[in-house]
Amino acid sequence: MPVEVTRPAPGLLEMSDLELACAYEPAERGGAFDKPSFTVLPNPLRRIEAGTPLAVYFETYGLTPDETGHSQMTVEYSVRSLAEDKRFFVRKWMSPRRQEPVVQVVRDDEVAGRVRFQYVTATLTQATPGPYRLEVTITDRATQRTVQKSLDFLLVKPSD
Numbered sequence: 158m159p160v161e162v163t164r165p166a167p168g169l170l171e172m173s174d175l176e177l178a179c180a181y182e183p184a185e186r187g188g189a190f191d192k193p194s195f196t197v198l199p200n201p202l203r204r205i206e207a208g209t210p211l212a213v214y215f216e217t218y219g220l221t222p223d224e225t226g227h228s229q230m231t232v233e234y235s236v237r238s239l240a241e242d243k244r245f246f247v248r249k250w251m252s253p254r255r256q257e258p259v260v261q262v263v264r265d266d267e268v269a270g271r272v273r274f275q276y277v278t279a280t281l282t283q284a285t286p287g288p289y290r291l292e293v294t295i296t297d298r299a300t301q302r303t304v305q306k307s308l309d310f311l312l313v314k315p316s317d
Contacts, residue, residue, distance in 0.1 A: 170218075170304045171217070172215060172304045172306050174215070176197060177199070177200040177205075177308060178200055179198045179199065181276055182198065197276060203308070203310040204312075206314070206316065207284070207285075207313065207314055210278040211281055212277070213277055214276045215306065216273065216274050217275065217304075220270070221271070221297055222271055222299075223299065228273075228299065229297075229299060230266050230268060230295055230296060231263065231265050231295070231296040232263070232264055232266060232275070232294070232295055233262070233294040234291070234293055235258040235260065235262075235291070236279065236281065238289055240287040259284045259289070260279050265298070286311075286312050287312060288311055289311070289312055291307060292306070293305065
């Protein structure tokens with residue numbers, strides 16, 4: 158089936174889809190998911206065994222470089238449980254469950270140019286099996302523009 162991939166719009170901050178990964182290989186292999194210096198092996202089932210790190214790949218386009226050609230960005234990652242609150246409705250009403258993230262990281266980064274290829278991993282040591290959502294928010298510090306994407310996945314018990 159023919160597919161058309163358009164160029165990123167000038168002046169806009171954009172982010173690719175978040176790709177859940179099974180693994181990352183530093184050597185080039187010449188496949189569809191190859192990047193300049195590594196290969197990301199996709200995880201289309203979006204299932205991660207407990208004890209295995211969450212691994213995600215994404216790209217950011219349209220960052221605004223300064224006079225030295227470097228862009229400044231802030232990246233925020235958060236992982237939250239999507240598990241249903243099964244308590245009796247009166248308890249849920251009297252004491253709503255707080256949706257604290259299992260993992261939350263905010264970091265500032267400097268990028269050479271306008272594009273960032275990002276492969277990140279996180280260990281979900283406190284997470285119990287169930288559904289989760291990863292949210293990634295990018296802020297271009299030069300323009301204060303933000304872009305956000307999310308990815309739902311399932312954390313499962315390790316197979317025996």
